[in-house]
Amino acid sequence: MDLIPSPDSLGLPAPVWLLLLLHDVTQTIHFLFMNFVLGGSWFLLWLHFGRKVDWKEQLYQRCLSVLPVALSMAITFGIGPLLFVQVLYGQFFYTANIIMGHFWLGLLLILVIAFYLIYVLKAKSGSDDRFSSPILRLTLHLAIALSFTFIALLHTANAVLVLTPEIWEEAYTGSLWGTLLSRSEFLIPRYLHNVVGAIGIGGLWIVWIGNYRGSLNASDQARSGAVMSLVATFIQMILGFWYLAALPTDLVKSLMRFDSTLGWHFASSILVAMPFTVCLFALTVIPCHRLLRWITSGLGALLVFAMVVFSEKLREVLLENYFTLAEWKVDTQWGPILIFLGLFVFGLVVLAWIAWALWKGFGQPGDPSEEISS
Amino acid sequence: MNYPAWDVPHIGSGWVIGSIAIFHVMISHFAVGGGLYLPMAESRALKKGRKDWLEFLPNHAKFFLILTGVYGAVSGVGIWFAIGLASPEGTSTLIHNFVFGWAIEWVFFIIELSTAAVYYYTWNRIPERLHLKVGWLYAGASFFTLFIINGILTFMLTPGAAWLEVAGSGQEASRFFQAFFNPTYWPSLFLRTLVCVSLAGLWALVTASRLDGNKQGALKTEVIRWSFGWLLPAFFLMPICFLWYLYQVPESQSQLLGLGISTIGSGTFTQVTRTALITVMTSATILCIAYFVAYRNPREFGFGYAVCLLVLGLAATGSTEKAREMLRKPYVVGEHMYSNGIRKTPVGEPHISEVEKFNSEGYLTQSLWATEEERVAWAEFDHAWNGGVQLASETLGPQVAPETLRRGELMFQGQCLACHTRDAYRSMKNFLRDRDLTSIRNMLGMLHDYKEDSPYRAFMPPLVGTETEREALALYLNEMAHGGEQAQPAEPVHQVARTNN
Secondary structure (H helix, E strand, O other): OOOOOOOOOOOEOOOHHHHHHHHHHHHHHHHHHHHHHHHHHHHHHHHHOOOOOHHHHHHHHHHHHHHHHHHHHHHHHHHHHHHHHHHHHHHHHHHHHHHHOHHHHHHHHHHHHHHHHHHHHHHOOOOOOOOOOHHHHHHHHHHHHHHHHHHHHHHHHHHHHHHOHHHHHHHHHOOHHHHHHHOHHHHHHHHHHHHHHHHHHHHHHHHHHHOOOOOOOHHHHHHHHHHHHHHHHHHHHHHHHHHHHHOOHHHHHHHHHOOOHHHHHHHHHHHHHHHHHHHHHHHHHOOOOHHHHHHHHHHHHHHHHHHHHHHHHHHHHHHOOOOOHHHOOEOOOHHHHHHHHHHHHHHHHHHHHHHHHHHHHHOOOOOHHHHHHO | OOOOOOOOOOOHHHHHHHHHHHHHHHHHHHHHHHHHHHHHHHHHHHHHOOHHHHHHHHHHHHHHHHHHHHHHHHHHHHHHHHHHHHOHHHHHHHHHHHHHHHHHHHHHHHHHHHHHHHHHHOOOOOOHHHHHHHHHHHHHHHHHHHHHHHHHHHHHHOOOHHHHHHOOOOOHHHHHHHHHOOOOHHHHHHHHHHHHHHHHHHHHHHHHHOOOOOOOHHHHHHHHHHHHHOOHHHHHHHHHHHHHHHHHOOHHHHHHHHHHHHOOOOOOOOHHHHHHHHHHHHHHHHHHHHHHHHHOOHHHOOHHHHHHHHHHHHHHHHHHHHHHHHHOOOEEEOOOEEOOOOEOOOOOOOOOOHHHHHHHHOOOOOOOOOOHHHHHHHHHHHHHHHOOOOOOHHHHHHHOOHHHHHHHHHHHHHHOOOOOEOOOOOEHHHHHOOOOHHHHHHHHHHHHHOOOOOOOOOOOOOOOOOHHHHHHHHHHHHHHHHOOOOOOOOOOHHHHHHHHO
């Protein structure tokens, strides 16, 4: 018997394209913040060993200050895709969640612990208030980085379960991780692709932080981020081939022929990835070049968006034997949609105003990093 | 049984949601009330030129940011995760009806979190008026998060006639605003706003308790007395708002509370009444402690006292939320969907409710989570039953086929597990301890027939399924409760009903 629960009888409150667009945009923003959280937590561990060098110490303090804010924004922007995926693929998503059960809920416990551990690190990171035991500090760093890496694994496992209803029964009635790992050819490359990709985008954040005003050896700080990003991007490309090889053969052939929408999405990801990599390479040479930073970051954000869109299209294709989005009955709630879109624009204006207030605030005399970390 | 069951041993899925929600409610309401407290206090301090207040407030803002920005945000997502696991059908209904309501709330939430961070980090770094504006912006955004989520929460209790009229027809989306501004929306909004204001005062007492009474005596006295004032509106206005709220709750729901109150003399409170009484008692205790210990002796008001108040506040908010949840029984969406995800209103074609459909076609024939082997065995059981073969289940006890027990277990998972556990919280083993198989069958029969005068009707959904499915459930429950041993004679049904409600 087909294990797919029937779609909700209420149908969709908006056209599929709009829900998909909202999902993809919010998912991209979520990823941009999340990538710094995951990549940055490992970068901090690396920096921790070099804190006797002044510029590394400064970069360490600044990254540590940005980390909780980025995490907070990653969680907040994660709500958007969480809403829209439930509307579009609720019957798959809820089932995957239930199969993962305690692991799925446990993810949040790990998240909140990691969040507070960051605050512990921050509170103990001042020059006169350090942990007496470097091993304890190292343990905290490892705990934070491993927590985020494990959370990424849980999210990837969930995404894989959503895409593979054929293993639901086995995973539900038997061992979840046994079932997933027995299909590791799909889970592992996808997971590594996500994690290494996060380190790649996380590196761009370091470039910006390194270039922040008042930086000691700004080029060294920024270059460390650019190198991290470039190396990760190269590794991610190799992993991308592995991930591609894990997909069904027909699908891969179709991708290579570019004769389907999915193929075009794939091509557009590659088209964005190429100039992004070139710019990254240039950034390792001239890491303080302002225009180059903007261009590389823009391409990075565009690349994340292209990958999100490709990933969404891939989900549509892999699930088409079970369900297609065209099967949804649509009854559009134009009133609430217009209010939402209006407020969304209003929210952006408010965020811009907040950014202006921040700029004004940190334009005052004094070292902003000290203020933030206080 | 559209979705697989999320089986949480001992505490049940309800308590998983509850244990996240109780803390979340306390902190999220503080986020709204505290958002009002901070700019008001700052504005007051600026007008009076009080530097000592302006030195105290950033500490409160920091505490506020770390508590609401971290735990508040994560626990909010936690509720999402938990309700999706425990009640996917109910969550799906809510999300498909209100996704843009939530999306609007999300916009305000982003503004809320951003302004909270900016408010704290820009203290003494931007012009005072601009800083105050950021604070007021936070206050407005956080209030609107309450304004939105209140519509969805109250919808679950009272979806309103306009939405129920079209429920199941596929036209639900057209009644978004009627469903949102449902009968209990406004009283609930006022109630929750009062709770937010009082929690702002309560949490401010915690920060103020850390001030040194000897060195900062005047400041501590002023802050505590001013914060105490934040508790008062709730104590005077909440009873009125609560009566207004109850007035809007359908009689079928509010009768549980009424029944509990009218039978206080004989000691047979309903659980919802008991829980509501905890709210009243803890709230009154908070007021007394806050007045006699904090207001009258502010310099001696220490952190320990503040934590006690906080714990009482947690008990008050927790019990109120619990009472609200119980008031909704037996529904997850009032008059539309029962707490186990079965829809009462007709959905699709043929135009019959899921109750009728499952009774005629079978509950587990719709289930996706049974194997083909199990289905074959069930068909054999049905054949034997329909063929008139007497299944003397008492003698079958130890030899009940595993497939039959599995069928009973699936019935239990699908229809009982949302509220009961096997052996701890609302333990089935306890409820059935003194019942033999015949008595269990009788009880299930009452739940299935769901007559107007049934004592279970006020708080339990009907039991659905064919005769043989119900028999399988009876055998499974008997096995669970007695493990094949003979039970003591059954207790009277009305006594069990009283224990359950």
